[in-house]
Amino acid sequence: MEEPIVVGIDIGTTKICTLVARLEGDTDMRILGVGIEPALGIKKGNVVDISTATQSISRSIEKAQRTSGLEIESALVSLAGSHVMAMNSRGVVGISGGVISQEDVDRALEAAMAVAMPHNREIIHVIQRGFTVDGQEGIQSPVNFSGFRLEVEAHIITAAAATVENLRQCVNGCNVDVLQFVLNPLASGEVVLNKPERDMGVCICDIGGGTSDLAIYINGDVWHTDVLPVAGNQITNDIAIGLHISPEQAEQIKKQYGHAITGEVGEGEFFTLRTFGDDQPKQISRRELAYIIEARVEEIFQLLHQEVRRSGYENLLPAGMILTGGTSQLPGIRQLAADVLNMPVRVARPENLVGLVDQLQSPAYSTSVGLLKWLELMTQPSYAVTHPRKPKTSGFKPSVLNWDKLKVLVERLLP
Numbered sequence: 255m256e257e258p259i260v261v262g263i264d265i266g267t268t269k270i271c272t273l274v275a276r277l278e279g280d281t282d283m284r285i286l287g288v289g290i291e292p293a294l295g296i297k298k299g300n301v302v303d304i305s306t307a308t309q310s311i312s313r314s315i316e317k318a319q320r321t322s323g324l325e326i327e328s329a330l331v332s333l334a335g336s337h338v339m340a341m342n343s344r345g346v347v348g349i350s351g352g353v354i355s356q357e358d359v360d361r362a363l364e365a366a367m368a369v370a371m372p373h374n375r376e377i378i379h380v381i382q383r384g385f386t387v388d389g390q391e392g393i394q395s396p397v398n399f400s401g402f403r404l405e406v407e408a409h410i411i412t413a414a415a416a417t418v419e420n421l422r423q424c425v426n427g428c429n430v431d432v433l434q435f436v437l438n439p440l441a442s443g444e445v446v447l448n449k450p451e452r453d454m455g456v457c458i459c460d461i462g463g464g465t466s467d468l469a470i471y472i473n474g475d476v477w478h479t480d481v482l483p484v485a486g487n488q489i490t491n492d493i494a495i496g497l498h499i500s501p502e503q504a505e506q507i508k509k510q511y512g513h514a515i516t517g518e519v520g521e522g523e524f525f526t527l528r529t530f531g532d533d534q535p536k537q538i539s540r541r542e543l544a545y546i547i548e549a550r551v552e553e554i555f556q557l558l559h560q561e562v563r564r565s566g567y568e569n570l571l572p573a574g575m576i577l578t579g580g581t582s583q584l585p586g587i588r589q590l591a592a593d594v595l596n597m598p599v600r601v602a603r604p605e606n607l608v609g610l611v612d613q614l615q616s617p618a619y620s621t622s623v624g625l626l627k628w629l630e631l632m633t634q635p636s637y638a639v640t641h642p643r644k645p646k647t648s649g650f651k652p653s654v655l656n657w658d659k660l661k662v663l664v665e666r667l668l669p
Contacts, residue, residue, distance in 0.1 A: 262625025267464030287322025
């Protein structure tokens, strides 16, 4: 079978990244096209200017098309923002034939979705947490099991319908159909988490520019998700206010001289910059900069710790927390996170990439690369079932996506 080619568009607060890739084997991915553009018209994962956002997305797509030589007509698109919410639900069905089929599993998941849903919410993901057959718990794939009663625990992720529609409108305005929206930490988890971590219990946190996106995996499945509206831009804003400089200067200073732990910076370390109201550049202590950064980063992890505690799974995470996203590259952030969270912490980035990967082997592109892996996941009914409000059944060319896999995928998406 021809190796499939997939497309992902990561629409973040600070950047828009369009990737075209060919899946090679079980683990490798060859990047064929890359388009990276500053994100304009996007704030904390939400569209605030449709025209400007559409232009930014269009430029990113055009770059990816030029470098890959392929026309992009459909893509998976990332989703974040504080409008994203999640709940856990249970579905129960009877088995008439005595042997469980895939249709029975689908019916159980549909039953789990039969919950009161406000008209202004849209279901983004329905993810199984485990099955119970005639009282036997902990079953991951119940197909072909003998039984008369099937129960499923599902994690349902929803988003504000208007916000999702605005984002869809921006992508459609670039003559690209949205195959599915994928929550940021779920996409990132596909490329930075390993199986032992998922099985033991782990929390992944994608800290970007506008939001910190959280997902908890236990026994291999997603048990909890949340999006917090605090991230790297708050750090940049604190620096701009504290040092009396522009946000653009603050972002550059943060990347070049920033550190998350004041005690790790020498007292004699300085850098020069021109602040508002000064005619000449002046020296600034790196310790002063680190003091500003440390206060905000500590607050971010305190908020994350509160969310983990609120989930009720704090004591079920022996693998600790995996940090990714652009802000996770800040020096000292891993150590500070471990101190605040009191759990193991590591910083992760995409791996097993070949092709145009010079910029992509960084935590900042975990979601971008994870979108490319998500298509494989969508074709595995034992892991997740998704129900976009407007499923797309056309708009692909064989050169952009393997048709046989697309056929299976569309059958799964149709209600």
